[in-house]
Amino acid sequence: MKDNTSRSSSCSSLKLCLLSILFLTETVVAIKLPPNLKIPALIAFGDSIVDTGNNNNVKTVVKCDFQPYGINFQGGVPTGRFCDGRVPADLLAEEVGIKSVVPAYLDPNLTPKDLLTGVSFASGGSGYDPITPKLVAAISLQKQLEYFEEYIEKVKNLVGxxxxxxxxxxxxxxxxxxxxxxxxxxxxxxxxPHYDVDSYTTLMANSASDFVNKLYGYGVRRIAVFGAPPLGCIPSQRTLGGGLLRVC
Structure with missing residues (x-):
């Protein structure tokens, strides 16, 4: 009972920004920050929606380091982003005045400045369910947290x-x-197979809550949790279930 009360207290003190993205022909981001508010960095965890290239450096079947990925990115080359250009992490970082591109934490060309202004730990194919990344050898959320611990130590060594x-x-x-x-x-x-929709989404919600609480324990206070997009319209599902015309 004491543990539940403590967790509830921690959750109530979190500053959660609830964001939604419209997956139309173009993603539009519009954020208005309070005057004089400075955000030093943007850091992303999760799956392919904010993976900026980590899977390039992982032995996984979930890859996007080939064309036509990246055709609208700088130079028109694939970067490991599951997109024709930039992903939401990049767009949000630019919108809040940090930088236009958020590098992957596993990028071998990562610089100290990159660390101080934010990176992505996300991995395409990952998820809240610990089984999900195992199915495709993606980076689990737990492993992403371990990389984040490394990141914290590196930042401490750089700036104190x-x-x-x-x-x-x-x-x-x-x-x-x-x-x-x-x-x-x-x-x-x-x-x-032993889960129905309610019990499975409860598993996901509990995993998300645990992850947020762990971030809070590291001293993180500004956390944005995204919901899943309309899954019937993503390319893989349109291919598998959309018929010859690949409809949603």
Whole structure:
């Protein structure tokens, strides 16, 4: 009982930004920050929606390092983003005045400046359900947290304890997952046969809550949790179930 009360208290003190993205022909981001508010970095966790290239450096079947991915990105080359151009992490980082491109944490060309202004730990094919990343050898959320612990230590070594704490408390953190859990683990592969929709989404919600609480324990205070997009309209589901015309 004491643990539940403590968790409830922690959750109530979190500053959760609830964001929604319209997946139309173009993603439009419009954020108005309060005057004099400075966000030092943007950091992303989750799946392919905010993976900016981590899967390039992982032995997984979930890859996008080939054309036509990246045709509208700088230089028109694939970068490991599951998109023709930039992904929501990039768009949000630019909108809040940080930078136009958020690099992947596993990018071998990562610089100290990249660390201080934010990176993505996300991995295409990952999810809230621990089974989901195992099915495709993606980076699990737990492993993403382990990389984040490395990141914290690197930032501390670069700028010291006080500035590190400031970055953690004032940066914008994104958590974007759930699509692969629902589309792949639950529906396509039936990897959770003893779960109905209610119990499976409860599993996902509990995992998301635990993840947010762990971030809070690291000193993170600005957390945006994204919901899953309309899954019937993503390319894989249109191919599998949309018929010859690949309708939603």
């Amino acid at each position: 304890e006080e500035r590190k704490n400031f970055i953690l408390a004032n940066s914008l953190f994104l958590l974007v997952a759930g699509s692969d859990d629902i589309a792949n683990t639950y529906y396509d592969l039936h990897a959770r």
